[in-house]
Amino acid sequence: MNVTILGTGYVGLTTGVCLAYLGHKVTCADPVASKIAMLEEGSVPFHEPYLADLLAEARCNLKFTTEYAHTIPGAQVIFIAVGTPPGPNGSPDLKYLQAAARGIGEHIDASFTVVVNKSTVPIGSGNWVGSLVRETFEKRNGKKPRTTFAVASNPEFLREGSAIHDTLYPDRVVIGADEEQTAEVLYTLYRPILDQTFQPPTYLPRPEGVGAVPLISTDLASAELIKYAANAFLALKISYINEIGLLSERVGADISQIAKGIGLDARIGTRFLQSGIGWGGSCFGKDTAALVATAREYGLDMQIVQSARDVNRRQRERVIEKLLGELRILKGRTIGLLGLAFKPHTDDLREAPAIDIAQKLLERGARVKAHDPVAMESFKKHHPDLSDVNCCENPEEVVRDCDAVVLVTEWPQYRDLDWEPLAKTMRTPVILDGRLALDRARLSRAGFRYLGMTC
Numbered sequence: 029m030n031v032t033i034l035g036t037g038y039v040g041l042t043t044g045v046c047l048a049y050l051g052h053k054v055t056c057a058d059p060v061a062s063k064i065a066m067l068e069e070g071s072v073p074f075h076e077p078y079l080a081d082l083l084a085e086a087r088c089n090l091k092f093t094t095e096y097a098h099t100i101p102g103a104q105v106i107f108i109a110v111g112t113p114p115g116p117n118g119s120p121d122l123k124y125l126q127a128a129a130r131g132i133g134e135h136i137d138a139s140f141t142v143v144v145n146k147s148t149v150p151i152g153s154g155n156w157v158g159s160l161v162r163e164t165f166e167k168r169n170g171k172k173p174r175t176t177f178a179v180a181s182n183p184e185f186l187r188e189g190s191a192i193h194d195t196l197y198p199d200r201v202v203i204g205a206d207e208e209q210t211a212e213v214l215y216t217l218y219r220p221i222l223d224q225t226f227q228p229p230t231y232l233p234r235p236e237g238v239g240a241v242p243l244i245s246t247d248l249a250s251a252e253l254i255k256y257a258a259n260a261f262l263a264l265k266i267s268y269i270n271e272i273g274l275l276s277e278r279v280g281a282d283i284s285q286i287a288k289g290i291g292l293d294a295r296i297g298t299r300f301l302q303s304g305i306g307w308g309g310s311c312f313g314k315d316t317a318a319l320v321a322t323a324r325e326y327g328l329d330m331q332i333v334q335s336a337r338d339v340n341r342r343q344r345e346r347v348i349e350k351l352l353g354e355l356r357i358l359k360g361r362t363i364g365l366l367g368l369a370f371k372p373h374t375d376d377l378r379e380a381p382a383i384d385i386a387q388k389l390l391e392r393g394a395r396v397k398a399h400d401p402v403a404m405e406s407f408k409k410h411h412p413d414l415s416d417v418n419c420c421e422n423p424e425e426v427v428r429d430c431d432a433v434v435l436v437t438e439w440p441q442y443r444d445l446d447w448e449p450l451a452k453t454m455r456t457p458v459i460l461d462g463r464l465a466l467d468r469a470r471l472s473r474a475g476f477r478y479l480g481m482t483c
């Protein structure tokens with residue numbers, strides 16, 4: 029099929045490259061010329077494992093452009109995958125979505141086109157996009173669109189760091205459309221994924237047990253709400269285990285054992301029960317805020333989701349409390365941060381706990397050193413306000429002469445550091461394992477005073 033993707037962020041580019049890999053003819057459009065130039069040369073503007081490899085393999089089915097006029101006419105499916113950054117009152121800012129919808133209305137032609145909302149958008153956006161496309165078309169042509177077009181919602185559930193895996197081997201595909209004809213276009217598009225009939229890339233083999241992928245075919249509003257409800261549920265699972273962690277610390281219990289003990293109940297499930305500093309990233313914070321804001325518009329108070337947000341904020345403050353409890357004074361101390369990205373295998377710093385923690389430490393007069401395997405360039409570029417943070421070449425340099433080190437992001441290479449000699453290079457060998465990812469017994473043997481978020 030002829031597919032156009034508007035937006036080349038994590039969602040848009042991953043979707044475009046995967047669909048091209050499956051054999052569709054895909055054009056990715058983005059108004060940012062520097063991004064398009066990079067993509068044309070085969071490089072990916074952000075860190076995402078295997079995305080550049082898959083792009084190279086699917087290159088013959090891919091085009092990149094900055095011009096909507098080049099790609100909207102003739103497209104059978106147009107995905108809107110533009111950013112919906114958080115606005116001031118918790119509701120997402122929809123200016124890019126609006127511009128994309130207007131762009132479609134300006135250039136759409138006579139063939140039947142399905143316009144798909146892939147961005148996480150407030151409930152009701154499907155209808156809104158439809159009316160914007162129609163309105164713009166009418167203004168341009170002085171008449172109603174002869175062309176039939178329809179809007180669908182197809183929320184994404186991909187995680188940064190495993191975006192290709194999650195797209196090729198999803199737990200489910202959700203398609204929201206108000207007419208059967210619209211949904212059918214998307215079944216055809218996703219058929220190779222739904223039936224798992226494609227040849228897997230050598231570097232991402234099909235996981236054992238992955239068979240036909242369940243399809244949820246529903247109305248527009250339900251698909252839109254599924255996305256928010258899924259992310260909010262995952263977020264509150266994390267906040268729940270972090271809240272239990274607080275009590276666990278008081279009573280002297282072991283939170284990892286508790287997570288395992290409850291998670292093995294199939295009704296609960298083991299995933300997203302990793303306690304620690306809490307969630308960050310572009311989705312959980314934004315989507316829980318949007319859900320609370322939408323509910324408020326309908327006169328509802330989403331107390332559970334709001335509490336999950338409060339608990340998550342409190343976890344970041346606890347890092348400072350833990351350090352204060354140990355060092356008593358933070359002024360003039362040197363604190364090392366291992367990891368800046370909001371989670372491993374990405375260079376994304378949006379809502380990353382490290383940013384908040386660095387800010388809080390600097391405000392209290394501490395010196396801050398930091399390292400991240402891939403996010404340091406992005407940190408320097410996007411956080412000039414934190415230029416006092418000393419970015420170090422390697423983790424060993426961070427640890428040297430520190431009064432305490434905090435593991436903020438559980439990159440695998442930090443777990444495998446040669447911790448024994450490192451303890452001797454610190455002023456006081458204190459480590460706060462913010463992700464419960466390090467080997468406590470080994471660190472204690474190496475001479476560290478080991479602190480967890482819950483012990």
Ligand code: UDX
Pocket residue numbers: 184185186187188189259262266299300301302303304305306307308309310311312370371
């Ligand atoms: C999330 C959703 O998982 C994905 O389905 C959605 O479409 C986009 O948002 P992402 O933000 O990429 O994906 O990351 P995810 O792996 O979900 O992690 C989010 C945050 O939660 C990270 O900061 C991570 O460190 C934290 N987390 C995750 C925990 O603290 N504990 C856990 O058990 C799991």
